[in-house]
Amino acid sequence: MNRLHGTLGLCVLTLLLLSGCERGLLSDPAPTPAEIASLEAATRQANTILTECLEAAARKFDDHKSAAATIGFAVAATCSSQFRYAFGVQARNTDAFTRDIYPRDTRGTEIQMATDVVVRLRAKP
Numbered sequence: 001m002n003r004l005h006g007t008l009g010l011c012v013l014t015l016l017l018l019s020g021c022e023r024g025l026l027s028d029p030a031p032t033p034a035e036i037a038s039l040e041a042a043t044r045q046a047n048t049i050l051t052e053c054l055e056a057a058a059r060k061f062d063d064h065k066s067a068a069a070t071i072g073f074a075v076a077a078t079c080s081s082q083f084r085y086a087f088g089v090q091a092r093n094t095d096a097f098t099r100d101i102y103p104r105d106t107r108g109t110e111i112q113m114a115t116d117v118v119v120r121l122r123a124k125p
Contacts, residue, residue, distance in 0.1 A: 039093050046086040052077040054117040062118055072115025076107075083110045 031039070032068040049073070062071045087106055 018110060042089050043093060046082075046089040050079065050082040050086040051117075053082040054114055057119065058114070058118045058121050062121065064122065068118040068122065069111070069115050071118045072111055075114035076110040079114065080110070083113075112113075 011035065054075055057075040058071065061074045061078075
């Protein structure tokens with residue numbers, strides 16, 4: 001009897017989970033158009049703030065002699081709070097699953113982005 005009871009309980013649990021998936025109970029609800037517009041505006045603002053910081057720091061630190069990656073390292077450190085803000089806003093724009101796998105350590109990405117800005121500004125006449 002215990003085995004039957006356990007099997008029946010497992011079947012009921014499976015059916016409940018499947019019905020929850022069918023109704024979307026286990027996923028994030030779809031954002032409203034107003035929420036989407038708000039998230040897009042916040043993302044644009046965060047990216048603008050980050051870009052302005054990266055460009056200002058690159059102009060300040062770049063001696064046009066050192067390696068771009070060396071300057072990029074200093075630029076990334078200078079703009080660390082802007083990176084955290086921008087990455088946080090972007091993480092809010094994702095579903096629960098993506099937020100769980102969103103990179104916790106973004107330092108390498110920050111340095112690469114900062115280095116790219118240095119290289120881009122050096123290429124301007």
